[in-house]
Amino acid sequence: MNKILFRGLILVLSIFAVYQGLKEVPWTKWFGIDEKYIEIEQEVGDALWHLIESSETISTDTQNIKVVDSIVNQIVIRNKLQNIRFFPHVIDNLQVNAFALPGGHLVVHTALIEKVETQEQLAGVIAHELSHITERHISKKLLKEFGVAILTGATGGGEGARKVLTFISSRAYDRTLESEADMQAIEFLYNAQINPLGLAQFMEIMSESDLPNELDWISTHPSSEERAQNIKNRVDELPIKVYKDLNI
Numbered sequence: 001m002n003k004i005l006f007r008g009l010i011l012v013l014s015i016f017a018v019y020q021g022l023k024e025v026p027w028t029k030w031f032g033i034d035e036k037y038i039e040i041e042q043e044v045g046d047a048l049w050h051l052i053e054s055s056e057t058i059s060t061d062t063q064n065i066k067v068v069d070s071i072v073n074q075i076v077i078r079n080k081l082q083n084i085r086f087f088p089h090v091i092d093n094l095q096v097n098a099f100a101l102p103g104g105h106l107v108v109h110t111a112l113i114e115k116v117e118t119q120e121q122l123a124g125v126i127a128h129e130l131s132h133i134t135e136r137h138i139s140k141k142l143l144k145e146f147g148v149a150i151l152t153g154a155t156g157g158g159e160g161a162r163k164v165l166t167f168i169s170s171r172a173y174d175r176t177l178e179s180e181a182d183m184q185a186i187e188f189l190y191n192a193q194i195n196p197l198g199l200a201q202f203m204e205i206m207s208e209s210d211l212p213n214e215l216d217w218i219s220t221h222p223s224s225e226e227r228a229q230n231i232k233n234r235v236d237e238l239p240i241k242v243y244k245d246l247n248i
Helices: 002-024 033-055 062-078 110-115 119-134 137-154 158-168 175-191 197-207 225-237
Strands: 089-094 098-100 104-109
Touching: 002 098, 033 089, 033 158, 062 089, 062 104, 062 110, 062 119, 062 175, 089 110, 098 119, 104 197, 110 119, 119 137, 119 175, 119 197, 137 158, 175 197, 175 225, 197 225
Parallel strands: 089 104
Antiparallel strands: 098 104
16 A cells, blocks of 8 residues: 555656646747747837827937936946847926836836936836836736737727826836836846945835825835835845946
8 A cells, every 4th residue: 555655656746847847848939929929019118109209298308318328228238138128218297207118118207307316216216117127027917917919909009009008107016026126126236336225215205205196116005115125125135335426
């Protein structure tokens, strides 16, 4: 009887091992699904940006554009992210906000640039949004909410694109994704020699703000103070580094 149980246990463990092995096989890449969906992501992102471009005022403030571009470039280069598409945009908008679109588009409102007290705080927000792009949080969320069919339809613009854009701008991320983006942003900033505490500082500023429609990924979560503390705790764990004094 013991021998039978032993053989049964070996069989179960063998099946589990095979299953785990099959999970590691990149099926989507083998069948080209990954590449096809990335292409759809880029087309959706481009369509959404064109929709924003046609309804918003693109900033012509060369200093603001220079600051945003410089921060993005420093993060991208020092984290070796040159193989990922990033398109930073600055638009004139009175809402303190920044958000990412599928396909690498990053939109920063001028009100956010005016709200920050230091460029390190702005870098923290930008790094957070870049993390949503590199981790493909936007695309995963959209795929779960709408499915490939609707996303494919959104590439043509029109009502489908407007529906997707409304979803993106309406507190789309849950706490887990925001935490992941916070932690990844710390790594991006640390590698770029930009003080990661700027992100925590800006969260604390916004948590004390009495404006009702501030940055979505902060206003959505009452625990912004807790997140700021988590960022500080993580920074304390990192090896000591001399950070650059951003003065762009």
